[in-house]
Amino acid sequence: MMASTAHPSFPQRPYSSTHGKLPERSANAFGGSAHPTGRDLARGDRERQDRERGQQLQQRESKEPEVPQISDEQREEINEAFSLFDLDKDHRIDYHEFKVALKALGFDLPKSEILSLLSTYGVPPLTPSNPPPQSNRPQNAFAAPHQSASSKPLNPNEPIPPGRLTLTLPSFQTIASKLISERDPRDEILRAFALFDADEKGMITLDDLRRVARELGEGLEDEELVAMIEEFDLEGKGGVGRDEFVGICMS
Template identity: 60%
Template sequence: MASAQSHPSFPTRPYASTLHGKLPERNTASTFGASSTREAARLERERQERERAQREREAQSQVAAGSSNPLNSLTDEQRDEVNEARIDYHEFKVALKALGFDLPKGELLNLLTTHGIPPDSQQQQGPQVQSSRHALSAPVSPGRLLLTLPAFQTIAATLISQRDPRDEILRAFALFDTDNKGMISLEDLRRVARELGEGLEEDELVAMIEEFDLEGKGGVGRDEFVGICMG
């Protein structure tokens, strides 16, 4: 048998390997940082675009609101005419009643005495000037005093802020209980539903009375009605 011949050895490489059996490492930190920077820039552009669009919508809304308000088309002189509008005792009484305040005559006259001005006086700048002019004018009975728009707004705001919710509820109760029997009966509920155009069935009306008639007296009492409205 022929003797096995050894294979000639491969020549050594004249260069050193740079891999050393490993893949080249990527700089993942710098790659992630660059991606994050691009993403942050994109989000910032989108945010600025949303803010710009929001500002444009708000500006358009303000323009639309301004154009729909007739007061904005008035000159300064015309605005002064509006602000100098005055109401007398009877107009004052009707205006307050429209807001739900049915004040007795004595209270109305007291308010006119405090906030009113004489019919022949010119509106002045500031309450001190008005007071001094009022003092120099001849005495005028409270029933002839007039209220300016700012004075009426002050009175109305004060009354509204002092309004008792229970009083409002009792006024609503009186709209049902027109004959002052102290409770809302099925007939009262039926009448109000008809006046308001509510198409409620008879069994629905009966169920409403039965649900809130805690004492079984055939109607909803005043205290029960207040409890319903105030939760």
């Protein structure tokens, strides 16, 4: 029997007691799925919609609206209407303020058209995290705060209804300027005629001229006013009729 050749023993390795075991996993490691759940997908979709809506609104606010060419007097009238009906002085007007401001400019638009314009030009209402710019106007401590037509808080996960959107001055200028530039000149003349013929009798009389001259601070003598009536009263009825007034202004 041959003696076996002695071989040097392999050095022992510091195997820990855990060698060869699978790494421990938490109890729910196999219970949870690696795929997103329906709740995760819904949350991600809402976040994506919020980002897209925020980007669209930011682009809408930063883009300079194209204002049609109007006269300086008409532009001043637009600015005055916005300032007058911006009741809470937050440099925004809501649905109701927008409607009456346009009406003051001579445009009585239906609700559907008002909402369509708000959908196109409107921005979200101001929130505590998005306060209005500071106004230099003194605050009236006794004035009741202006309440919006709808005080229900907005749901950040839902699109803002058009009726809750607001308009800034540049957007209002764009809308009003477009309406004015597209208005029939005859409508503008008839609107001026109505300012003279306040009691809607169908003609401008000497008393009407006296009243308007007084309101405008024009120091005109009665002889001058009578001469104006006689020059354009082609039928000798004691006043200037609507058609005669339109003809004077259109000539």
